[in-house]
Amino acid sequence: MRLIHPRVPAVPEPAAESAGISSRDGGDLDLAGLAHAYAYPGGPWLRVNMVASADGATWLAGLSGGLSGKGDRKVFGVLRGLADVILAGAETVRSEGYGPARPRESWRALREGRPAAPVIAVVSGRLELDFTSPLFTEAEPGARTIVVTCGAAPADRRAQAARHADVIVAGDERVDLAAAVKALAERGLERVLCEGGARINGQLAAAGLIDELCLTVSPLLVGGGAVRVLDGPDVLTGLRLVHVLEEDGFLFTRYVRSS
Numbered sequence: 227m228r229l230i231h232p233r234v235p236a237v238p239e240p241a242a243e244s245a246g247i248s249s250r251d252g253g254d255l256d257l258a259g260l261a262h263a264y265a266y267p268g269g270p271w272l273r274v275n276m277v278a279s280a281d282g283a284t285w286l287a288g289l290s291g292g293l294s295g296k297g298d299r300k301v302f303g304v305l306r307g308l309a310d311v312i313l314a315g316a317e318t319v320r321s322e323g324y325g326p327a328r329p330r331e332s333w334r335a336l337r338e339g340r341p342a343a344p345v346i347a348v349v350s351g352r353l354e355l356d357f358t359s360p361l362f363t364e365a366e367p368g369a370r371t372i373v374v375t376c377g378a379a380p381a382d383r384r385a386q387a388a389r390h391a392d393v394i395v396a397g398d399e400r401v402d403l404a405a406a407v408k409a410l411a412e413r414g415l416e417r418v419l420c421e422g423g424a425r426i427n428g429q430l431a432a433a434g435l436i437d438e439l440c441l442t443v444s445p446l447l448v449g450g451g452a453v454r455v456l457d458g459p460d461v462l463t464g465l466r467l468v469h470v471l472e473e474d475g476f477l478f479t480r481y482v483r484s485s
Contacts, residue, residue, distance in 0.1 A: 227254060227255050227297050227300065227301075227471050227472070227473040227478070228254050228255070228471065228472055229255060229469060229470075229471055230470050230471065230472050231469055231470040232469065255471065257300070257304065257332055260300065260301060260304045261304055261307070261308065261335075261336055263469060263471070263480070264301075264304055264305060264308060264440070264480065266308060269416065270407070270411045270416040270418075271417055271418065271437050272313075272407060272418040272420060272430065272435050272436055272437050272438070273305070273309070273417075273418065273419050273437065273438040273439075273440060274420045274421075274422070274427055274430065274436055274438065274439050274455075275301075275302065275305050275419060275420070275421055275440040275441075275442075276421075276422055276427070276439070276440075276441055276442070276455045277294055277298055277441075277442040277443075277444055278293065278441060278442070278443060278444065278454070278455060279293055279443075279444050279446040279447060279448040279452075280443060280444065280445060280446060280447055281447050281448060281449065282454050283448035283449070283450065283452035283453075283454075284422070284423070284424055284452055284453055284454060284455055285452045285453075286446070286448055286452070288321065289321065290422075293444040293446060293448075294442075294444070295444065295473075295474060295476050296473070296474070297471075297473035297474060297476050297478065298444070298476060301440070301478050303330065303332070304336075305419055305440060306327055306344060307330065307332065307333035307336040307337060307344075308336055308417065308419075309344045309418065310340065310344055310345070310410075310414070310415040310416055310417040310418070311344055311345045311346075311347050311372070311410055311415040311417070311418055311419070312327060312344050312345070312346050312419050312420075312421060313347045313349065313374075313410075313419065313420040313421070313426070314346070314347070314349070314420070314421045314422065314423075314426070315348070315349050315350075315422065315423050315425055315426035316348055316350035316354060316355060317423055317425065318421065318422050318423040318426075319348050319355070319361065320355075320356075321423075324346065324348075324359075324361050325359075325360040325361050325364060326343070326346055326360065326361060326365040326366065326369065326371065327343040327344050327345075327346060327369075328343060329342035329343045330343075341366075341368060341369050343366070343369060344369075344419070345369050345370070345371070345415065346361060346365070346371045346372070347371070347372040347374055347394075347406075347410065347415075348361070348371065348372070348373050348374065348391075349374045349375075349401055349403070349406065349426055350374070350375055350379075350401075351375060351376050351378070351379060351400055351401050352379060352380070352383070353373070353375055353379050353380060353383035353384065353386075353387055354383075355373070355387070357386055357387065357389070357390040357391075362390040362391055363390070370391055370392050371390075371391045371392070372391060372392045372393075372394060372410075373387045373391045373392070373393050373394070374394045374396055374401060374406045374409075375387070375393065375394070375395060375396075375401060376395065376396065376397040376398060376399065376400050376401045376402070377395055377397065377398045377399070378398060378399045378400070394409045394410070396409055403426075403429055403430055403433050403435060404433050404435060407435055420436075423453075423457075424453040424454060424457035424458075425457045425458065427455055427456050427457070427458070428456040428457045428458020428459065428461075429458055431458065431461045431463060432458055432459050432461055434463075436463065436483065437482060437483055438480065438481065438483070439455070439465065439479075439480075439481045440478070440479070440480050440481075441455065441479045442476060442477070442478050442479075443476065443477040443478075443479065444476060445474075445475035445476060463483060464483065464484035465481035465482065465483060465484055466481060466482050466483075466484045467479065467480075467481055468480040468481065468482055
């Protein structure tokens with residue numbers, strides 16, 4: 227995977243070498259270099275990671291995996307390794323068959339002083355979740371899955387969720403994502419990686435909560451009715467391009483909110 231923008235990494239040469247950036251002219255990045263390229267700034271930060279086709283589709287046959295590739299999976303793994311918590315909507319969890327994040331050897335240095343794997347947090351207003359799935363039954367005791375819901379969720383489902391997960395109630399009639407993100411930060415989970423789907427991305431954007439977008443552009447044309455990265459009300463948020471990486475025709479872009 228090579229850096230194509232900016233042409234010269236914004237770090238001194240010795241630091242670039244230790245980070246795995248092999249040259250000052252858009253050289254290849256290894257896993258350490260990727261971790262450097264995607265490092266979180268200090269303090270609470272919400273990052274959205276998505277993959278889309280060249281014409282903007284975020285799924286192929288209903289799943290994002292058809293748009294992915296080797297490089298995308300590599301970046302996906304690094305982003306998870308850097309995060310404190312992985313946030314996803316209930317629909318994404320169901321369709322993609324989520325399980326708990328498993329510790330990886332490559333994460334040891336990334337997660338020094340933190341749990342071996344990030345926690346999964348699922349946003350669900352109605353709690354239509356399968357609490358017998360591996361996401362809940364196979365989570366490590368010290369990293370129980372978190373369910374983010376609202377006060378209007380059915381009481382029996384909330385009680386069931388509490389038996390299998392940590393529950394955050396944020397909002398009354400619907401999930402208040404700003405309150406949810408604040409509650410995660412109060413638990414020490416400040417580095418938030420949102421993996422979608424498009425509906426929760428749209429809600430986060432509408433609430434002004436997205437600090438960063440990591441978008442993989444897949445070299446495919448898909449057409450059809452697949453949704454875009456954001457599915458929600460109109461928003462206008464200025465972004466600043468931080469970098470573009472390339473591998474096998476895939477582009478890996480990183481944008482941060484310009485304000």
